[in-house]
Amino acid sequence: MARKYGFLKYLPDRVIERLVLFVSPKIAGRITGIVSPSGETTEGLLIGVGLTPRQFLELPKEIVYKKLVRAVEMAKENGAQIVGLGAFTSVFDDGGITLAKRTGMAITTGNSYTVATAIEGTLDACDRVGIDRKAATLAVVGATGSIGRACAEVMAPEFGRVIVIGRDLVRTEAVAAEIPGAVASVEISDLRQADVVVTVTSSESDLVLPEHLKQGAIVCDVSRPRDVSVRVAKERPDVLVIEGGVIAVPGKMETEFDFGFPQGTAYACMSETFMLAMLNRPESFTLGKTVSAEQVREVQEMAHKLGFKLAGYRSFERAVEESQIERVRAARQAAVPVGG
Numbered sequence: 654m655a656r657k658y659g660f661l662k663y664l665p666d667r668v669i670e671r672l673v674l675f676v677s678p679k680i681a682g683r684i685t686g687i688v689s690p691s692g693e694t695t696e697g698l699l700i701g702v703g704l705t706p707r708q709f710l711e712l713p714k715e716i717v718y719k720k721l722v723r724a725v726e727m728a729k730e731n732g733a734q735i736v737g738l739g740a741f742t743s744v745f746d747d748g749g750i751t752l753a754k755r756t757g758m759a760i761t762t763g764n765s766y767t768v769a770t771a772i773e774g775t776l777d778a779c780d781r782v783g784i785d786r787k788a789a790t791l792a793v794v795g796a797t798g799s800i801g802r803a804c805a806e807v808m809a810p811e812f813g814r815v816i817v818i819g820r821d822l823v824r825t826e827a828v829a830a831e832i833p834g835a836v837a838s839v840e841i842s843d844l845r846q847a848d849v850v851v852t853v854t855s856s857e858s859d860l861v862l863p864e865h866l867k868q869g870a871i872v873c874d875v876s877r878p879r880d881v882s883v884r885v886a887k888e889r890p891d892v893l894v895i896e897g898g899v900i901a902v903p904g905k906m907e908t909e910f911d912f913g914f915p916q917g918t919a920y921a922c923m924s925e926t927f928m929l930a931m932l933n934r935p936e937s938f939t940l941g942k943t944v945s946a947e948q949v950r951e952v953q954e955m956a957h958k959l960g961f962k963l964a965g966y967r968s969f970e971r972a973v974e975e976s977q978i979e980r981v982r983a984a985r986q987a988a989v990p991v992g993g
Contacts, residue, residue, distance in 0.1 A: 654703070656911075666705070673703035674716070678724035680731070682909030687927055689903045689959040695930040698731055699910045700724045702742060709741040717745060718752070725756040734935040735759040737926025748941045759935040763922025765948040766956065768800055768875065770921040772807055772949070774895055774966050775849060775873040782871060782893060782982045784848055790814040792847035794861070795854035797824045799943035800875065804851045805832055806946045816843055841865055849873075852880040863888040869985025871895070879969075886969055891984030895966040895973060900924045903960035915972075918964050928955045 654669055655662035661669050681701040688694050702724050709717060721742060728736050736758055738749050743762040753760040779786050789812055795801035796817035805828065809815045815835040819825035822839050829837040844850055844865045852861055853875040859882035861872065866885065872894045874881040881894055899918050906917050914920070919927070929938055932955065939948060956962070966973040 670705055670708055673705075674708075676703045678702050678720055678727055680727065684906065684908050686905040686907045687902055687931070688905075689931060691958075693931040693959060694904070695927055697733060697927075697930065698728060699908060699912070700727055701910075704741075706741045709745050714746060718755070721745070721752055722755055725752065725758050725760070729756070729758060735761065735926060735930055737923055738762045739920065739922055743922060744942075749937070750941050753937050753940060759929075759937050760940065761926055761929060761936075761938045762941075763920070763925040763939060764800065764944050765939040765952040766925035766928070767921040768803055768944050769949045769953045769956070770900065770963060771851070771873050771875045771895075772804060773953075773963055775808070775851060775871060776811060777963060778871050778873075778893060778895060778966065778978070779849060781978050782869070782985055784871065784985070786811045786849075787813050789848035790816065790846055791849045791851070792816040792818060792844050794818045794841070794844070794850065794852035794880065795876070796828050797821065798853065798855070799945070801851070801853045802828055803944050803946045803949055804853060804875070805835070807949055808851065809833065809835060812849070816847060818843060844870075852876060854880055856880055859884075861885065866892050868892075868988040869981055871981070883969060890977075890980055893973070893977060893981040894968050896968060896970075899963070899965040899967055899972065901962045901964035902927065913970070924956070924961050925952060928952070928959055928961065931959055 679701050681699040684697045684699060702720050725736050738760060749760045749762050791808055791812040793801050793805040796805050797819040805817055809832045815832060816838055817825055817829045817835050818838045820839060825837040825839060829835040842865060845867055847867060848870055850870060850872040854860060860880040862882050863885050866889060868891050870892050872881055872892060874894060874896050885892060885894055899914060900921055902917060902919050902924060
């Protein structure tokens with residue numbers, strides 16, 4: 654908001670939040686130039702909903718829905734056939750189910766491709782950091798939830814050992830029983846055994862702290878709000894934290910609004926919406942708080958067909974630099990005894 658309206662940077666956050674309550678959704682910019690190698694194309698709009706994450710969590714639901722419905726109507730009025738929910742619009746209430754019913758519009762949260770690229774990014778990071786996956790331990794926090802379970806199911810065959818961590822031991826043991834070689838735990842401290850951690854819970858507070866992590870570990874945080882404390886970035890330079898993938902969009906994508914990524918790249922959730930449009934599939938592909946392993950595999954196939962590729966990682970909303978990866982690789986090598 655301060656980038657768009659410079660004078661707002663002089664006002665307290667709470668004052669800005671009160672002001673934006675009176676601002677209707679706005680078209681922030683157009684998206685053009687998306688073309689697959691085989692010729693599929695799409696174009697669209699970025700629509701801004703002027704609410705902060707705190708407002709999504711604290712305001713009466715009907716106030717939020719009024720803005721979201723108007724944003725979807727605006728998309729429809731401008732010729733859109735499918736709407737992708739980004740940032741906190743995708744996790745609000747029931748994850749788009751009610752919004753789709755109220756508007757009659759095809760809506761996707763983009764979470765299937767978010768999970769797919771989190772998995773792809775984590776496996777790619779293992780290779781770059783020098784982790785031998787077949788000799789390494791994977792831990793999945795929040796494995797009793799649908800997204801955590803999908804991550805565990807898809808990633809487990811890549812690793813020598815798998816720990817699934819949940820709050821309820823009975824439910825966690827039930828998940829572990831369906832994943833060959835997995836063991837169940839309710840102790841977050843068991844993350845110290847893991848070379849690779851994927852965390853996806855509904856916790857509203859920091860769950861993964863600096864003292865929980867093994868030297869040279871990779872952590873992929875799929876949760877919003879984050880499960881990984883910002884302290885990890887400050888206190889554990891030997892650990893690589895990623896939050897999902899930065900996607901290279903095929904063609905020469907241009908946007909009129911700076912959403913923080915280099916030109917030609919996008920969030921995975923945005924890319925899922927692009928792909929469905931390019932394939933002429935105006936359908937609610939990912940709705941609600943669930944993602945299945947089948948959806949993850951299907952969206953991976955879409956991406957391969959259309960030329961969407963992983964372009965890098967992001968961590969605490971910033972691009973991960975090569976120096977960070979090299980630092981973790983060095984820390985990992987220092988932690989592994991040589992010659993027995």
